[in-house]
Amino acid sequence: MPDPTATAPPVEAIDRALVLLETLASAGPGGLSVAELAATTGLNKTTLHRALAALRHRGFADQDPSSGTYALGAAAVGLGDAFLREDNLPGLLHPALLALSRAAGELVHLACSSARASSISTRLSPSGRCASSPRSAAATPR
Structure with missing residues (x-):
């Protein structure tokens, strides 16, 4: 749960990645395109591509090769299972x-x-x- 007293995230890159994870989780298995992610999160596409590449590298996001959409990866589900x-x-x-x-x-x-x-x-x-x-x-x- 976000800290309502915080004015800015302590580490913006981590905050962006967490916002992306929350957005991908809300999108469901169909995922979202980069344009939809940009519209939903307010992040620019270059930032999204970098953050998504890091999330894909660690298994927290998957990209559909045919549609290009991004969805939550198995590593994110694994965190919930472990918790x-x-x-x-x-x-x-x-x-x-x-x-x-x-x-x-x-x-x-x-x-x-x-x-x-x-x-x-x-x-x-x-x-x-x-x-x-x-x-x-x-x-x-x-």
Whole structure:
């Protein structure tokens, strides 16, 4: 989420690349042409070409060879997957679990399981005490 108090981006090149990633993500799988990206982002085409070349080099953007449009690349999706992986969920959901536990005055239990045959269990009390433990999926009924 952007910092509403910031007046200018600390590093403009990084900010431009992030704006491009957000724009490509919003465009969906059909992608956008350089002209559409320029109109949407307000960046000039030369700047866009340089930023897109860097994003393509790292796999964060793909270009359709027939249409020339750009779309979000697999590396960007990989970032989201890594962030939302199951063993990261207890940390991501901690504020919501704590609020729920305090509102209900009860212990809250979060269990995550996956095809990797593992699960993570988190228990959070209204006082904020937390216990997480990886458990075998074989021992956990589904």
